[in-house]
Amino acid sequence: MKFDDLTQIVGENLLAHRMRAILTILGITIGIAAVIAVVAIGQGGRVAILSQIEQLGSSRYFEITVDQSRGEAATVDTFRMEDATLIKELSPAVEKLAPIAVGAIIDVRLPQTNQKPVSAQLLGTTPDYAPAGNLSFASGRFLSAGDVSAHSRVVVLDAELSKQIFGDADPVGKQVFIQDNSATVIGLLKKQASGLMGSMGIRYAYVPITFAQEILNSRVIYQLSGVAVSKEALPQAIADSVKILEKRHPASGVHYKGQSMEDQLGAISQVTSVITMVIGAVAAIALVVGGVGVMNIMLVAVTERTREIGLLKALGARRRDIMQQFLGEAIALCLVGGFFGVLFGAGGAWIVAYFAHWPPLISGWTILLAFGFSATVGLFFGIYPASRAAALSPAEALRHL
Amino acid sequence: MISISELTKTYGVGDAAVTALDHVSLEIGSGEFVAIMGPSGSGKSTFLSLLGCLERPSGGRYLVDGRDTETLSDDDLADLRMQKFGFVFQAYNLMPRYGIMRNVELPLIYMGVGRRERAARAEALLRRVGLGHRLRHKPTELSGGEQQRVAIARALVNNPAVILADEPTGNLDSKAGHEIMGIFQELHREGKTIILVTHEPNIARYAGRILYFLDGHLIREEANTP
Numbered sequence: 226m227k228f229d230d231l232t233q234i235v236g237e238n239l240l241a242h243r244m245r246a247i248l249t250i251l252g253i254t255i256g257i258a259a260v261i262a263v264v265a266i267g268q269g270g271r272v273a274i275l276s277q278i279e280q281l282g283s284s285r286y287f288e289i290t291v292d293q294s295r296g297e298a299a300t301v302d303t304f305r306m307e308d309a310t311l312i313k314e315l316s317p318a319v320e321k322l323a324p325i326a327v328g329a330i331i332d333v334r335l336p337q338t339n340q341k342p343v344s345a346q347l348l349g350t351t352p353d354y355a356p357a358g359n360l361s362f363a364s365g366r367f368l369s370a371g372d373v374s375a376h377s378r379v380v381v382l383d384a385e386l387s388k389q390i391f392g393d394a395d396p397v398g399k400q401v402f403i404q405d406n407s408a409t410v411i412g413l414l415k416k417q418a419s420g421l422m423g424s425m426g427i428r429y430a431y432v433p434i435t436f437a438q439e440i441l442n443s444r445v446i447y448q449l450s451g452v453a454v455s456k457e458a459l460p461q462a463i464a465d466s467v468k469i470l471e472k473r474h475p476a477s478g479v480h481y482k483g484q485s486m487e488d489q490l491g492a493i494s495q496v497t498s499v500i501t502m503v504i505g506a507v508a509a510i511a512l513v514v515g516g517v518g519v520m521n522i523m524l525v526a527v528t529e530r531t532r533e534i535g536l537l538k539a540l541g542a543r544r545r546d547i548m549q550q551f552l553g554e555a556i557a558l559c560l561v562g563g564f565f566g567v568l569f570g571a572g573g574a575w576i577v578a579y580f581a582h583w584p585p586l587i588s589g590w591t592i593l594l595a596f597g598f599s600a601t602v603g604l605f606f607g608i609y610p611a612s613r614a615a616a617l618s619p620a621e622a623l624r625h626l
Numbered sequence: 627m628i629s630i631s632e633l634t635k636t637y638g639v640g641d642a643a644v645t646a647l648d649h650v651s652l653e654i655g656s657g658e659f660v661a662i663m664g665p666s667g668s669g670k671s672t673f674l675s676l677l678g679c680l681e682r683p684s685g686g687r688y689l690v691d692g693r694d695t696e697t698l699s700d701d702d703l704a705d706l707r708m709q710k711f712g713f714v715f716q717a718y719n720l721m722p723r724y725g726i727m728r729n730v731e732l733p734l735i736y737m738g739v740g741r742r743e744r745a746a747r748a749e750a751l752l753r754r755v756g757l758g759h760r761l762r763h764k765p766t767e768l769s770g771g772e773q774q775r776v777a778i779a780r781a782l783v784n785n786p787a788v789i790l791a792d793e794p795t796g797n798l799d800s801k802a803g804h805e806i807m808g809i810f811q812e813l814h815r816e817g818k819t820i821i822l823v824t825h826e827p828n829i830a831r832y833a834g835r836i837l838y839f840l841d842g843h844l845i846r847e848e849a850n851t852p
C-alpha cells in the first residue's frame with residue numbers, strides 16, 4: 226500500500242467517527258499540555274531563580290556557617306569579630322571576608338511622623354560585605370572600617386526599602402529610626418532587577434555589625450561571607466577558613482561548613498529539578514491515561530470493523546496493511562492530540578511566565594520531545610489492537626456480525 | 627489448476643468439535659464453471675472459503691497451480707488471493723462509506739497500483755457491468771442487483787483467474803439474479819474459472835458442472851449443459 230493511500234484511509238476512518246476521535250484526541254491533548262506546561266514552567270522558574278541568585282553575589286562568593294543539617298546553631302563562641310580579619314591575613318586565597326549578624330525582622334520608620342513602619346531584615350556587617358554581596362550604589366557609600374570600630378549609627382538602605390520610607394527622594398544624610406534607634410542614612414543601593422529576595426518582599430537595612438549587635442542585643446555572629454581571590458581559589462579559601470576556625474574555637478562544638486555560590490546554585494537547581502520531575506511525573510500519568518483511551522478506542526474500532534478487516538484480507542490485504550492502518554489511526558490521534566497539547570501547554574506556560582515575570586522557556590526541543598512522546602504513546606497503545614486486527618483469519622472475520 | 631485431496635475442516639475442539647467438511651477430494655480445471663449445491667450446513671460455504679484461502683484446512687491437501695497452500699505463510703496466502711481469486715459475497719460486502727469507484731479500486735490500493743490506473747480500471751469495469759451512469763454513487767444508493775454488480779466489478783479488478791461466489795443471488799429477486807448470472811456466464815465465456823455456491827437449482831443450471839454436498843461430504847456430481 227502506498228503512503229498517500231494509507232494516510233487517506235486513516236483520515237477517512239477517523240472522520241467516520243468524528244466525535245469519538247475528538248474525545249480521544251482531547252485525552253492526549255490534556256496529557257501533552259500538562260507535560261509541556263509543567264516542564265516549561267519548571268525550567269523557566271528554575272532559570273529565573275538561578276539568575277536571581279546569581280545577582281545576589283559575586284561568582285567568587287563563599288560563606289562559612291555551622292552545619293545546619295546537623296541541627297547546629299551559631300552561638301556567641303562560634304565566630305568572633307576578629308576571625309574574619311585573621312583568616313584574611315592567614316589565607317592567600319581569601320580576598321574579602323565579613324562577619325554577619327542578622328536578627329528577626331525589624332521596623333524602620335521616619336522619625337517624628339505617623340508613617341507606618343516598614344519591615345526589613347537588619348544585616349550587620351563590615352565593609353568587606355559590599356564586594357561579597359555584589360552591592361552597587363545609587364547614592365552615598367557603604368559602611369567604612371571607621372563606622373564599624375566607632376559603633377556608628379549609620380545605615381545603608383536597599384532601593385525598595387528607601388522607596389517605601391522616602392519615596393523617590395534621596396535618603397542620604399537623612400535620619401531614620403531602626404526599632405527605636407536613630408540612625409543616619411549614608412548609602413542607597415541600586416534597584417536590582419526584581420531579585421528573588423525582592424519578589425519575596427524582603428528588604429535589607431545594612432548597618433555596622435557593632436551597631437547591629439546593640440540593636441539586637443546579641444553578640445552572636447551567624448556567618449562569615451567573603452570572596453576568594455579567584456574562582457579557582459574557592460575550595461582553598463573555604464578549606465583554609467574552616468581549618469583556621471576549627472583551630473581557634475576547638476571548644477565551640479560545631480562543625481564549620483563552607484559553601485560557594487556554585488554549591489548553593491547546585492543545591493537549589495537540584496531541588497527545582499526534583500520538583501519539576503515530580504510534577505512532570507504526575508502530568509505524565511495524565512498522558513498515560515490518554516494513551517489508554519487511545520487503546521480503548523482502537524479496540525472498539527477493531528471489534529466494530531472485524532467484518533471490514535475480513536473483507537480487506539479477502540481482497541488481498543496483507544497482515545502488514547491492516548496493522549499499518551490501525552497503528553496509523555492510533556498514531557494520528559496522538560499526533561493531533563500532541564499538536565493541540567503543545568499549543569495549550571505552551572500557552573499555559575506562557576501565561577504563567579508572563580504573570581511571574583519569568584522567561585517562558587519552551588524550546589523547540591521540548592516540542593519535538595512532546596511530539597516524539599505522543600507518537601510513541603500512539604505506537605505503544607496502538608500495537609495491541611492493531612496486531613489483534615491483523616491476526617484475524619479472514620473467514621472468521623467475515624462471519625463476524 | 628485446483629487440486630484437492632482428503633480436505634477436512636473441523637471447528638472447535640473435543641466434544642464440541644464440528645466437522646464442517648469431511649475428506650473431500652476434487653479437481654477443478656482452468657475455465658470451468660462449477661456450481662456447488664447443498665442445504666445449509668452441508669459444508670458448501672466452508673468449502674468455498676477453503677478454496678479461496680480465507681481459512682486453512684484441518685487436514686488434507688490443497689494445491690493451487692501445483693503449489694501446496696499448506697507451505698504458504700499468511701502473507702503468501704494474501705498474495706495468492708490478490709493475484710488468483712476474486713470474491714463475490716451474498717451480502718455484497720461493499721464499504722458503505724466509500725463511493726462505488728473506491729469500492730472497486732480497493733484491491734488495487736492494497737496492490738500498490740497508482741491512482742490514475744486504479745480509476746481507469748475501476749471505471750472500465752463498472753461500465754462493463756452496466757453501471758457507467760452511477761459512478762458517483764454510494765453503495766447504499768443502489769439496488770441490490772446493482773450493488774452485486776459493483777461487487778463483481780471489484781472481484782474482477784485484479785484480473786483474477788478464478789471467481790469465487792458465495793450465494794451471489796441469494797439476496798436478489800429472480801430477475802436481478804438472472805442478470806447477475808448472465809454476467810457470470812459472459813465471464814466464463816471469456817475464460818474465467820467460476821466456482822459458485824447456491825441452493826437454487828435454476829441458478830446452478832448456468833454451470834457446466836454441479837457438485838452436491840451433504841453433511842460435509844461431496845455426495846454426487848453431475849455434468850450439465852447450460
